[in-house]
Amino acid sequence: MLFVRHPDLLKRLVAVLLCIPLKSINEFIITNTEMPPEEIGKKFCRLDINMIVNGKRINIEIQVHDEGNYPERVLFQWARLYSSALPSGSDYALLPKTIIISILGFKLFDCKEVHSEIGVMEVTRHTLLTDKLGLHFFELPKLKDIGAIDMNSEKDLWLALFNAETEEELEKLSQSGGAVMSEAIQAYHSVTATDEFKNLEWMRRKTSHIEATALGNARRKEAAKWQGVTDALTEERNAALAEVEMLRSQLAKLQSE
Numbered sequence: 001m002l003f004v005r006h007p008d009l010l011k012r013l014v015a016v017l018l019c020i021p022l023k024s025i026n027e028f029i030i031t032n033t034e035m036p037p038e039e040i041g042k043k044f045c046r047l048d049i050n051m052i053v054n055g056k057r058i059n060i061e062i063q064v065h066d067e068g069n070y071p072e073r074v075l076f077q078w079a080r081l082y083s084s085a086l087p088s089g090s091d092y093a094l095l096p097k098t099i100i101i102s103i104l105g106f107k108l109f110d111c112k113e114v115h116s117e118i119g120v121m122e123v124t125r126h127t128l129l130t131d132k133l134g135l136h137f138f139e140l141p142k143l144k145d146i147g148a149i150d151m152n153s154e155k156d157l158w159l160a161l162f163n164a165e166t167e168e169e170l171e172k173l174s175q176s177g178g179a180v181m182s183e184a185i186q187a188y189h190s191v192t193a194t195d196e197f198k199n200l201e202w203m204r205r206k207t208s209h210i211e212a213t214a215l216g217n218a219r220r221k222e223a224a225k226w227q228g229v230t231d232a233l234t235e236e237r238n239a240a241l242a243e244v245e246m247l248r249s250q251l252a253k254l255q256s257e
Contacts, residue, residue, distance in 0.1 A: 001197055003049060004033050006187045012180065014053060014060065016154050017101055017136065027054050050081070057085050057098040062162065064105040071108070074100050074135060082132070099134040103162055107141050114142045114159065151176050161185070 003010035007030060015022040029052040048061030059081055063070060082098040109116050118135040121128045140163045143149065149156045157177045161184060164170050174185045191197055 002188055002191045004030060005191060009184050009187060013158055014058060016158055025054060027052060055096055057081050057096050060101040062103045066106040074102060078133065078135065095132060097132045097134065099136065101136045103138045105140050107139050108137055112142065114139055146172055154180065157181050
């Protein structure tokens, strides 16, 4: 809601994260401006923003928790966005560069860098196959604490804003991060004060509870299934041991005779 209602902030964010000069962005269109309540009400829903930026297709999303198989999900999402941009019967050369920006609340790569950019290239010579695939990952846990970040780095400021968890941290960013951070945080407060946001937030919390309950039930069922397998194997083992003991007893009796 924040970025859809304040597209200039989103435009600046995309420019900073992709290292694009802001003034070079002549075309900037958000293609999924609506946030239908029924989507938020779905279990395991995922909310993201799709854009057309100077002809490129760009998707940005935040993933708070590591639910497994994230690289595969991002690649699948990229493939859908990339292929859907080509009208039927058109030349493949018209396919646009497609970029997925992932802001992650967990560590994905075993490295110290906050930002990782993935492309497609030959594994030995590192020859680029095509520049039409771009996957950008920003891992928030690797970011320095707000008190230690470079206040002159707009990229670090934006990531710190996503990473902020308290009003005190937001206030520090607002005071020390310059006009852009102050504007972004004021916009955030204006959006979160609306009844629409509060209703959607309540629905999202309810959805998260349903999702957690569903996952918990699945884990319990799986545990019960394996417990049943374990019990059956234990019963078979005990029966086999009893049979062995009986055979030993019979053998001992025959030897004594």
